[in-house]
Amino acid sequence: xxxxxxxxxxxxxLTGPLYQAYCIFLSGETIDTFTLxxxxxxxxxxxxxxxxxxxxxxxxPQLLTLTPQQSPVTINITCxxxxxxxxxxxxxxxxxxxxxxxxxxxxxxxxxxxxxxxTVGPINIPYPGHFQFVLETKSPSSxxxxxxxxxxxxxxxxxxVLWVGYILLCASPVLQLKRARYRKFGS
Numbered sequence: 001x002x003x004x005x006x007x008x009x010x011x012x013x014l015t016g017p018l019y020q021a022y023c024i025f026l027s028g029e030t031i032d033t034f035t036l037x038x039x040x041x042x043x044x045x046x047x048x049x050x051x052x053x054x055x056x057x058x059x060x061p062q063l064l065t066l067t068p069q070q071s072p073v074t075i076n077i078t079c080x081x082x083x084x085x086x087x088x089x090x091x092x093x094x095x096x097x098x099x100x101x102x103x104x105x106x107x108x109x110x111x112x113x114x115x116x117x118x119t120v121g122p123i124n125i126p127y128p129g130h131f132q133f134v135l136e137t138k139s140p141s142s143x144x145x146x147x148x149x150x151x152x153x154x155x156x157x158x159x160x161v162l163w164v165g166y167i168l169l170c171a172s173p174v175l176q177l178k179r180a181r182y183r184k185f186g187s
Contacts, residue, residue: 002176002179005172005175005176006172008168008171008172008175009168009169009172009173011165011168012164012165012166012167012168012169012170012171012172013165013169014165015161015162015164015165015168016162016164016165016166016168016169017165017166017169019157019161019162019165020157020162020165022155023154023155023156023157024074024119024157027153027154027155028074028151028152028153028154028155029151029152029153030149030150030151031070031150031151031152032062032064032149032150033147033148033149033150034062034147034148035080035145035146035147035148036059036060036062036135036145036146036148037059037145038059038060039057039058039059039137040057040058040060041053041056041057041058043058043060043061045061045063046063051134053136055138056136056137056138057136057137058134058135058136058137059134059135059136059146061132061133061134062132062133062134062148063130063131063132064130064131064132064133064150065129065130065131066125066128066129066131066152067125067128068124068125068126068127068128070125070152070153071122071123071124071125071152071153072121072122072123072124072153072154072156073121073122073123073124073125073150073151073152073154074119074120074121074122074123074150074151074154075092075094075119075120075121075123075133075148075149075150075151076117076118076119076148076149076151077090077092077106077117077118077119077120077135077146077147077148078117078146078147078148078149079117079144079145079146079147080144080145080146080147089105089107089137089138090105090106090107090118090135090136090137091103091104091105091106091135091136091137091138092104092106092118092120092133092134092135092136093132093133093134093135093136094120094121094123094131094132094133095131095132095134096129096130096131096132097130097131097132101123101125101126101131102120102121102123104118104120106118106120121154122154122156133148133150135148
């Protein structure tokens with residue numbers, strides 16, 4: 001293989017999947033971790049108000065105090081049990097109590113280790129205040145416990161850098177195959 005193609009491949013590897021993995025898994029600072037175990041159709045919050053789910057159930061809502069200086073924020077959700085249910089239909093909602101700032105449907109396969117976690121975000125915090133994180137499910141028969149980690153000041157991946165990285169990563173083998181084909185049929 002040509003040295004230039006090897007260089008293109010490694011530049012693509014660094015600016016594509018390795019850069020993305022750094023942003024998702026390694027950047028930022030963990031400010032809170034908690035485990036969600038119990039589900040109900042209604043919860044009494046710290047301020048005395050009642051939080052009610054119209055369809056299905058939710059895990060206990062978690063209150064977070066955040067500021068814009070802590071943006072972007074990610075929420076990592078991991079199945080904490082060794083034998084998670086085959087699939088989970090979860091809905092993660094991050095709100096200020098009235099308006100959802102981020103909402104994500106989560107499908108996890110608990111049997112495959114790599115698919116036992118999901119990330120919501122990055123979320124930009126528009127103003128300082130108290131924010132609420134809720135994990136809802138419509139199928140209470142297949143419940144598990146979930147470890148949740150809140151990370152602040154996470155590096156949001158630059159989409160242009162990611163695209164260039166993945167294109168270079170894919171271009172290197174394609175160019176090598178094209179050269180090999182040219183040598184075989186061209187000479």
